Amino acid sequence: MIRIEVSRRRQHSQFFAIASPFIALAITIVVGAIMFALLGKPPLAALYAYFIEPVTELWSVHELLVKAAPLILIAVGLSVCYLSNNWNIGAEGQFVMGAVAGSILPVLFPQITGPLVLPAMLVMGMIGGAAFATIPALLKARFNTNEILSSLMLVYVAQLFLDWLVRGPWRNPEGFNFPETRTFHADAILPEIWSASGRAHYGFLFALIAAAVIWFVLSKTIHGFEIRVLGESPRAGRFAGFSARRMIFAAFLLSGALAGLAGISEVSGAIGRLTPSISPGYGFTAIIVAFLGRLNPIGIVIAGLFLALSYLGGEAAQISLGISDKVAAVFQGLLLFAVLASDTLIRYKIAIVRTGALTNGGAR
Amino acid sequence: MSPDMAQAILLTIATAATPLLIAALGELVVERSGVLNLGVEGMMIMGAVTGFAVAQLTGSPWLGVLAAVIVGALFSLLFGVLALSLAANQVATGLSLTLLGLGVSGMIGENFIGLPGVKLEAISIPVLSDLPFVGKVLFNQDPVFYLSLLLAVGIWWFIFRSRAGLTLRAVGDNHASAHALGINVLKVRYLAVMFGGACAGLAGAHLSLVYTPQWTEDMTAGRGWIALALVVFASWLPFRVIIGAYLFGAVTIAQFHAQALGIAIPSQFLSALPYLATIIVLVLISANRRMTMRNTPASLGKPFVPDR
Numbered sequence: 001m002i003r004i005e006v007s008r009r010r011q012h013s014q015f016f017a018i019a020s021p022f023i024a025l026a027i028t029i030v031v032g033a034i035m036f037a038l039l040g041k042p043p044l045a046a047l048y049a050y051f052i053e054p055v056t057e058l059w060s061v062h063e064l065l066v067k068a069a070p071l072i073l074i075a076v077g078l079s080v081c082y083l084s085n086n087w088n089i090g091a092e093g094q095f096v097m098g099a100v101a102g103s104i105l106p107v108l109f110p111q112i113t114g115p116l117v118l119p120a121m122l123v124m125g126m127i128g129g130a131a132f133a134t135i136p137a138l139l140k141a142r143f144n145t146n147e148i149l150s151s152l153m154l155v156y157v158a159q160l161f162l163d164w165l166v167r168g169p170w171r172n173p174e175g176f177n178f179p180e181t182r183t184f185h186a187d188a189i190l191p192e193i194w195s196a197s198g199r200a201h202y203g204f205l206f207a208l209i210a211a212a213v214i215w216f217v218l219s220k221t222i223h224g225f226e227i228r229v230l231g232e233s234p235r236a237g238r239f240a241g242f243s244a245r246r247m248i249f250a251a252f253l254l255s256g257a258l259a260g261l262a263g264i265s266e267v268s269g270a271i272g273r274l275t276p277s278i279s280p281g282y283g284f285t286a287i288i289v290a291f292l293g294r295l296n297p298i299g300i301v302i303a304g305l306f307l308a309l310s311y312l313g314g315e316a317a318q319i320s321l322g323i324s325d326k327v328a329a330v331f332q333g334l335l336l337f338a339v340l341a342s343d344t345l346i347r348y349k350i351a352i353v354r355t356g357a358l359t360n361g362g363a364r
Numbered sequence: 365m366s367p368d369m370a371q372a373i374l375l376t377i378a379t380a381a382t383p384l385l386i387a388a389l390g391e392l393v394v395e396r397s398g399v400l401n402l403g404v405e406g407m408m409i410m411g412a413v414t415g416f417a418v419a420q421l422t423g424s425p426w427l428g429v430l431a432a433v434i435v436g437a438l439f440s441l442l443f444g445v446l447a448l449s450l451a452a453n454q455v456a457t458g459l460s461l462t463l464l465g466l467g468v469s470g471m472i473g474e475n476f477i478g479l480p481g482v483k484l485e486a487i488s489i490p491v492l493s494d495l496p497f498v499g500k501v502l503f504n505q506d507p508v509f510y511l512s513l514l515l516a517v518g519i520w521w522f523i524f525r526s527r528a529g530l531t532l533r534a535v536g537d538n539h540a541s542a543h544a545l546g547i548n549v550l551k552v553r554y555l556a557v558m559f560g561g562a563c564a565g566l567a568g569a570h571l572s573l574v575y576t577p578q579w580t581e582d583m584t585a586g587r588g589w590i591a592l593a594l595v596v597f598a599s600w601l602p603f604r605v606i607i608g609a610y611l612f613g614a615v616t617i618a619q620f621h622a623q624a625l626g627i628a629i630p631s632q633f634l635s636a637l638p639y640l641a642t643i644i645v646l647v648l649i650s651a652n653r654r655m656t657m658r659n660t661p662a663s664l665g666k667p668f669v670p671d672r
Contacts, residue, residue, distance in 0.1 A: 004449040006669055087455055139643070143651040148402065148455065149593045150646060153639040156586050164632035284463060291456060326471040333464025337446065340457055344450040348669070 005351045006344070016345040021292055021299065023345070024338035025306075031334055041321055049320050050313030050331075060312065062198025066270050067311045069203035070095065070262035070279070072304035074286035076210045077255030079295040083218070085231040086251040090136060090151030091259040092283025093158035094129040098260020099267040100162055101128020103274050106188035107170050107181045117187045121264055129260015130253045132158065137252035141245045147252075155283070163276045170274065181274040190269035201269030203262070208301065210258055215297035227251075259283060280311065281329075288336040294343075307332065367497060373621060374501045378509060379575055381613025383408070383567035385512045387591035388598070388605045389519055390563020395595055396523060397556035398536035398663035402458025403443050405588025406465020407561050411436045411568025413469040416579045417476055425484040429508070429569045436565015437558045439465065444557045448550050451667035466582060473579045481577030484508065484570075508570045513606070515563070520602040532556060536661035539668040549668050564588065586639065593642045597649055600659040608645075615641045 016023075032050075033043035054060050074091045081088040102125030105117055135154060139145035163179075172182040190201045218224035230237040230247045237244060267278055289307050293300030314328030344350065387404055394401050411432035419428030439461070447457040486506050493503040523529040534542040535552045543549050571587070572579060590612060598604035619634035 004445075006449065006451055008669060089459060139647055143647050144653065145643075145646050145650040146593075146596065149589060149596075150643050152589050153586070153593075153642050156639040157636045160632040160636045164630050167632075168630060287459060288463070324471055324474050326467065326474060329467030330464065330471055331467075333460060333467045336456070336460035336463060337442065340452040340460060341446055341450055344446075344452055348451060350450070 020342035054312035065200035067308035072207035073262035075289035077258035093155035094259035097132035098129030099263030102264025125264025133256025203265035385609035387567035388594035394560035403461025406462035407564035411565030415569030432569035440561025
């Protein structure tokens with residue numbers, strides 16, 4: 001028999017704290033290569049299409065930033081949630097509600113134009129996402145309701161609400177019955193950063209700013225300490241005078257607002273109108289981004305870029321090698337598994353031992 | 365409402381409730397061992413795609429069900445290795461099992477979209493199925509339906525009347541004491557997790573072989589998550605899971621019957637009902653602390669690393 005033996009380290013391993021995301025990447029790539037080989041595709045060519053090809057041209061680097069923006073924005077907010085032990089997994093719903101709230105102006109009041117429209121939309125998007133995230137926060141703080149289940153259930157509610165809006169009251173009257181709203185007017189479009197070379201819009205800058213601000217809060221202020229203490233030991237937090245209840249609201253409101261900002265930025269910067277499906281699962285992929293970035297905003301920026309690559313790579317591999325773009329979702333799931341497995345190395349020593357007649361395994 | 369219509373409604377409720385019941389019963393056993401596996405949705409969708417694919421390829425829905433059960437159990441092993449042997453965070457590991465399951469099933473299922481399914485036919489129990497009114501509802505159903513009720517009784521007996529069940533509860537309530545008593549905590553938990561995976565796989569097979577015999581991506585549509593909520597709703601008691609599952613079955617099919625009755629509510633609002641009902645039920649249950657605390661396995665969600 002072979003057995004995995006885990007024993008607690010006296011101190012967290014500094015080495016593995018840095019190395020674990022890279023170990024996870026290596027595991028994912030090896031497993032991915034095996035998977036491609038099993039599918040009958042040349043593994044190296046497939047890996048090239050996934051992880052290299054999308055960054056070989058300037059326009060596709062822009063596309064990378066378009067996809068990375070919502071992932072980073074959402075994941076930065078989630079990192080605060082997870083560090084403080086608040087399991088918000090409904091960011092997808094907060095993304096959708098942010099997009100809906102932010103779209104009120106250009107869809108219902110297209111006659112209102114001017115330079116103030118866009119800032120108003122962004123603020124309304126943040127409010128929409130934060131308001132939707134308040135529901136699981138309130139239920140957790142007031143009734144002790146499991147926030148994992150309530151926030152996830154609300155994702156379905158938000159998606160159905162969006163579906164109803166774009167097929168019903170918000171449908172474009174001149175749209176030949178397509179389920180989509182009117183196209184946003186020019187003042188409601190989030191501009192491109194460098195429009196001469198590609199599509200990347202200001203959403204990516206918002207993501208970088210959010211990451212920088214949260215990094216500062218987490219590592220340089222008392223609030224960062226408060227978040228960690230309440231997350232790791234609520235009892236110790238209480239003795240220090242920190243309020244777990246206030247932290248629930250702070251974490252959910254912040255992550256909801258950032259998810260909402262991601263939603264309205266995506267709709268106003270990349271799509272230009274509301275449709276029934278405005279997200280290829282950004283809210284869920286961002287959970288992977290948060291963990292791959294080790295819940296650290298700087299790590300999250302890098303992880304967000306990498307997972308954005310998996311979306312682009314999925315499209316590229318479908319075109320060049322005929323590999324289903326569903327493989328991207330498999331890669332993402334694998335990656336989270338690998339990250340969690342590698343993170344174990346930080347806190348535990350792992351030994352694979354052979355147990356049998358010759359060892360004293362039976363004596364334990 | 366005519367008796368015929370009432371009978372038809374009861375039949376659809378039973379069909380909608382069965383996968384919820386099976387998945388929730390499996391998770392109940394997992395949680396009784398002190399493990400929180402949030403991967404139910406992922407294991408269920410793996411069961412659904414496996415059941416459909418194997419039934420399609422072999423022509424036998426029975427083989428499909430069997431394969432779904434096996435794949436569900438094997439898939440849950442991934443969670444087991446990570447959350448049990450490697451003591452990883454159970455919430456995050458369960459989530460990743462769900463994400464992986466949704467991805468892998470989408471990839472496998474791509475080859476089966478639009479193909480006609482193979483339906484697991486109902487088995488009519490002689491004599492009993494001729495009983496007026498209840499005969500059709502209770503004794504002329506698909507085999508998985510019968511199994512789900514047997515499972516509920518069996519699990520109740522196992523947990524509260526058998527020695528092995530006592531061991532399971534001991535591990536879930538205090539893993540350190542159970543370890544000190546010489547119980548192999550990880551072994552018990554591995555078995556529980558695999559049982560939960562097998563149940564989720566079976567529930568998925570019911571979806572793709574009985575409920576809607578076809579494959580569509582993400583066809584579980586959050587049922588795995590609702591099953592998780594049902595365990596809390598039932599405060600970890602098997603018979604209450606039956607009540608919960610049938611309540612939710614009723615809410616799920618309300619949308620179809622509301623349309624048939626000509627109630628003018630947008631379909632999206634009716635589709636949102638099961639999810640909203642889940643939240644409301646969770647709030648009602650969790651607000652009552654005494655009731656939740658009594659049966660909650662005390663070690664739920666806490667990783668166990670034996671001292672050496």
